[in-house]
Amino acid sequence: MEFTKMHGLGNDFVVVDAIRQQISLTPEQIRFVANRHFGVGCDQLLLVENTLHSDADFRYRIFNADGSEVAQCGNGARCFARFIRDKKLSYKDTILVDTHAGQLLLTFDNDGLITVNMGIPLHEPTLIPLKTEQEEKLYTVMLNNVEKAFGAVSLGNPHAVLQVADVELAVVDEVGEALESHAFFPERVNIGFMQVIDRNKIKLRVFERGAGETLACGSGACAAVVIGIEQQLLANDVLVELPGGQLKISWQGRGNPVFMTGPAVSVFEGSIEL
Numbered sequence: 298m299e300f301t302k303m304h305g306l307g308n309d310f311v312v313v314d315a316i317r318q319q320i321s322l323t324p325e326q327i328r329f330v331a332n333r334h335f336g337v338g339c340d341q342l343l344l345v346e347n348t349l350h351s352d353a354d355f356r357y358r359i360f361n362a363d364g365s366e367v368a369q370c371g372n373g374a375r376c377f378a379r380f381i382r383d384k385k386l387s388y389k390d391t392i393l394v395d396t397h398a399g400q401l402l403l404t405f406d407n408d409g410l411i412t413v414n415m416g417i418p419l420h421e422p423t424l425i426p427l428k429t430e431q432e433e434k435l436y437t438v439m440l441n442n443v444e445k446a447f448g449a450v451s452l453g454n455p456h457a458v459l460q461v462a463d464v465e466l467a468v469v470d471e472v473g474e475a476l477e478s479h480a481f482f483p484e485r486v487n488i489g490f491m492q493v494i495d496r497n498k499i500k501l502r503v504f505e506r507g508a509g510e511t512l513a514c515g516s517g518a519c520a521a522v523v524i525g526i527e528q529q530l531l532a533n534d535v536l537v538e539l540p541g542g543q544l545k546i547s548w549q550g551r552g553n554p555v556f557m558t559g560p561a562v563s564v565f566e567g568s569i570e571l
């Protein structure tokens with residue numbers, strides 16, 4: 298299988314052209330490719346395919362390092378756009394792509410960055426999904442006899458966001474692991490740890506469902522900003538500082554889509570025997 302190794306702020310991907318190659322991967326093969334010791338290593342594997350029956354230009358599918366298929370990946374969407382252009386699959390400045398989370402619009406900006414329309418965030422518990430009837434601004438769960446408060450939202454994938462005083466001191470692995478598969482989240486969850494610097498800037502670390510802590514999470518950055526705005530902590534345009542670099546996130550409030558702007562980088566080409 299031929300692939301391109303890419304990253305968005307250190308959230309790394311094995312991107313596979315499934316248009317020019319006949320590819321079908323089992324979860325076991327995905328885990329092998331994603332393994333950093335025995336395979337190539339990546340947080341997610343992205344499959345680029347022809348669209349099946351819509352007006353979109355392409356379709357792309359996302360698999361976590363644990364082999365699970367998921368619906369949304371913000372950093373992956375930007376890398377997908379860069380891949381389409383580098384591979385000369387399209388020269389359009391704006392690409393419409395089908396994902397399991399619906400259609401995404403990706404735009405190449407003049408400064409080399411890529412902006413993704415990430416769609417309209419969903420707040421209803423059944424759509425996130427959360428095992429509770431009533432929508433709340435803050436939910437609580439008990440972890441090791443300690444109450445944890447978090448906001449929750451879907452960006453096409455489920456996110457819980459906890460506000461912390463200092464992101465460097467957050468116990469990301471411990472709380473992330475315990476919350477990821479807590480019974481409150483029937484489809485598991487991505488967990489963000491957000492430190493508010495001011496109304497236009499946050500620091501964020503994300504423990505990703507199916508991958509563990511990553512250097513950046515695009516949908517996680519959108520989720521944190523949406524939740525921060527809902528809690529009246531943030532303005533509509535926010536710079537999100539992640540361990541791997543910065544993303545610009547804009548959201549005008551309920552009913553509007555979230556826009557995410559950031560880089561996408563190709564690192565090397567390779568091939569691997571499956």
Ligand SMILES: N[C@@H](CCC[C@H](N)C(=O)O)C(=O)O
Nearest residue numbers: 370371372454506514515516
């Ligand atoms: N890294 C991604 C999110 C990838 C999927 C996520 N782990 C999930 O299971 O929903 C991003 O940049 O959004």
